[in-house]
Amino acid sequence: MFRRDEAISELDAAAARIDAAIAGLTDEQASRPSSDGWSAKDQLTHITFWHEMRFFEVSRIAHGGHASFPLTEEVGVEHLNEQIAANRRSLALEQVVADLRFAREMVRQGLLGAPEDLAMTHFAEIGPVGSSHEMAHADMIAAWRQQEGI
């Protein structure tokens, strides 16, 4: 069962984890690709993109609609992720962080407009909150910083 207050608390916790993971990074440091090819900035723009999509998904489902991102083949989504990261690679860290905060806030507003009894299963691929997604990327950034000593 979807619990709106818990979902929002999770979103706040994820935001704090991201803020801690990127604290003190310069734009140059945040732009360095890690061993998997993505920089910290790429990871942030990736989270932002999915929050942007999630906001519309939450709004759609809160009004009785269905997931517009049903679970399908992963190849297309992987390609999309790479494309979005490449498109946003030139953005400054300051904007990347501001965009993430704005998109996350839109998701929060969407959740506040959703009924309490919304079934999690309605969300399929995108998921209603994205907090675990944010935390996973925050942990990747933190691990990369530890490895690099920055």
Added chain:
Amino acid sequence: MRALTDRGQLLLEMDTARGRAMEAIAGLTEAQMSQPGLDGWSVKDVLNHLTACDEFRFFEIEKVSRSGRLAYPGLSSDESDSLNHLIVTKRRSLSLSEVLRDLDAVRALVLEAISRAPDSALDPAAYVDYPVNGSISHDREHAAAIRAWRKREGI
């Protein structure tokens, strides 16, 4: 494309162009709207595509309104085609009523974003290839394609 500096004019032209698109689909049944007669896309696919473009447009307007830069500067046609294909395919299972509700709901958000945007965020030049007024020609283009398809099909 001429520069629009007047917010009211922009909103009016967007409304008119969207009205043309809605006129182009008037009277079609859901079955007819699901026929892939538009270069492999159906009318429903086109409507989902218009919604997705507005979803991207909403966040682009917000970025520019905060003095930021675009998330999608100069997408190549291959990238754009790939993105369009993925999103349209994902949304193919939505019912017509959902498709139409999404179209209206997201357009309302875009209009609201334009209404509260600073004047600097209404300059099409700030948007490179994804101008704030881009939906006007885009809606007209798809409306014309739908009308031509209906004429060919006699529906």
